[in-house]
Amino acid sequence: MALNNSLAAEQELLLLKNDICGLNEVYQDLANEIGIENTLVIYNLYHGMQVSFPKSLFSTEHIHNCIATEYNGKNVPQLAQKYNYSERTIWRILKSQNCLTEKAKK
Secondary structure, three states: OHHHHHHHHHHHHHHHHHOHHHOOHHHHHHHHHHOHHHHHHHHHHHOOOOOOOOOOOOOHHHHHHHHHHHOOOOOHHHHHHHHOOOHHHHHHHHHHOOHHHHHHHO
């Protein structure tokens, strides 16, 4: 029985590879970018759901931690440019992460 399911899945995959034009537009776009196999994985995980992706790949918390780690007491302009924040925002992040008092003690 499992062999029949596997064979059917392989046949379906071959059919899809030869005729992605029959897919809905969003799945066609995905198949063209990441391949039909990966598109099927995404389909099986999320079909029927509305999915939106955040504009930023990394979480705000992670970015703030990176800024705090990289801060050396003199590199606010460089951090602002690297992370596409204003210098004022970098100062606010450093203050919220308690980096200003720690670096001042060193």
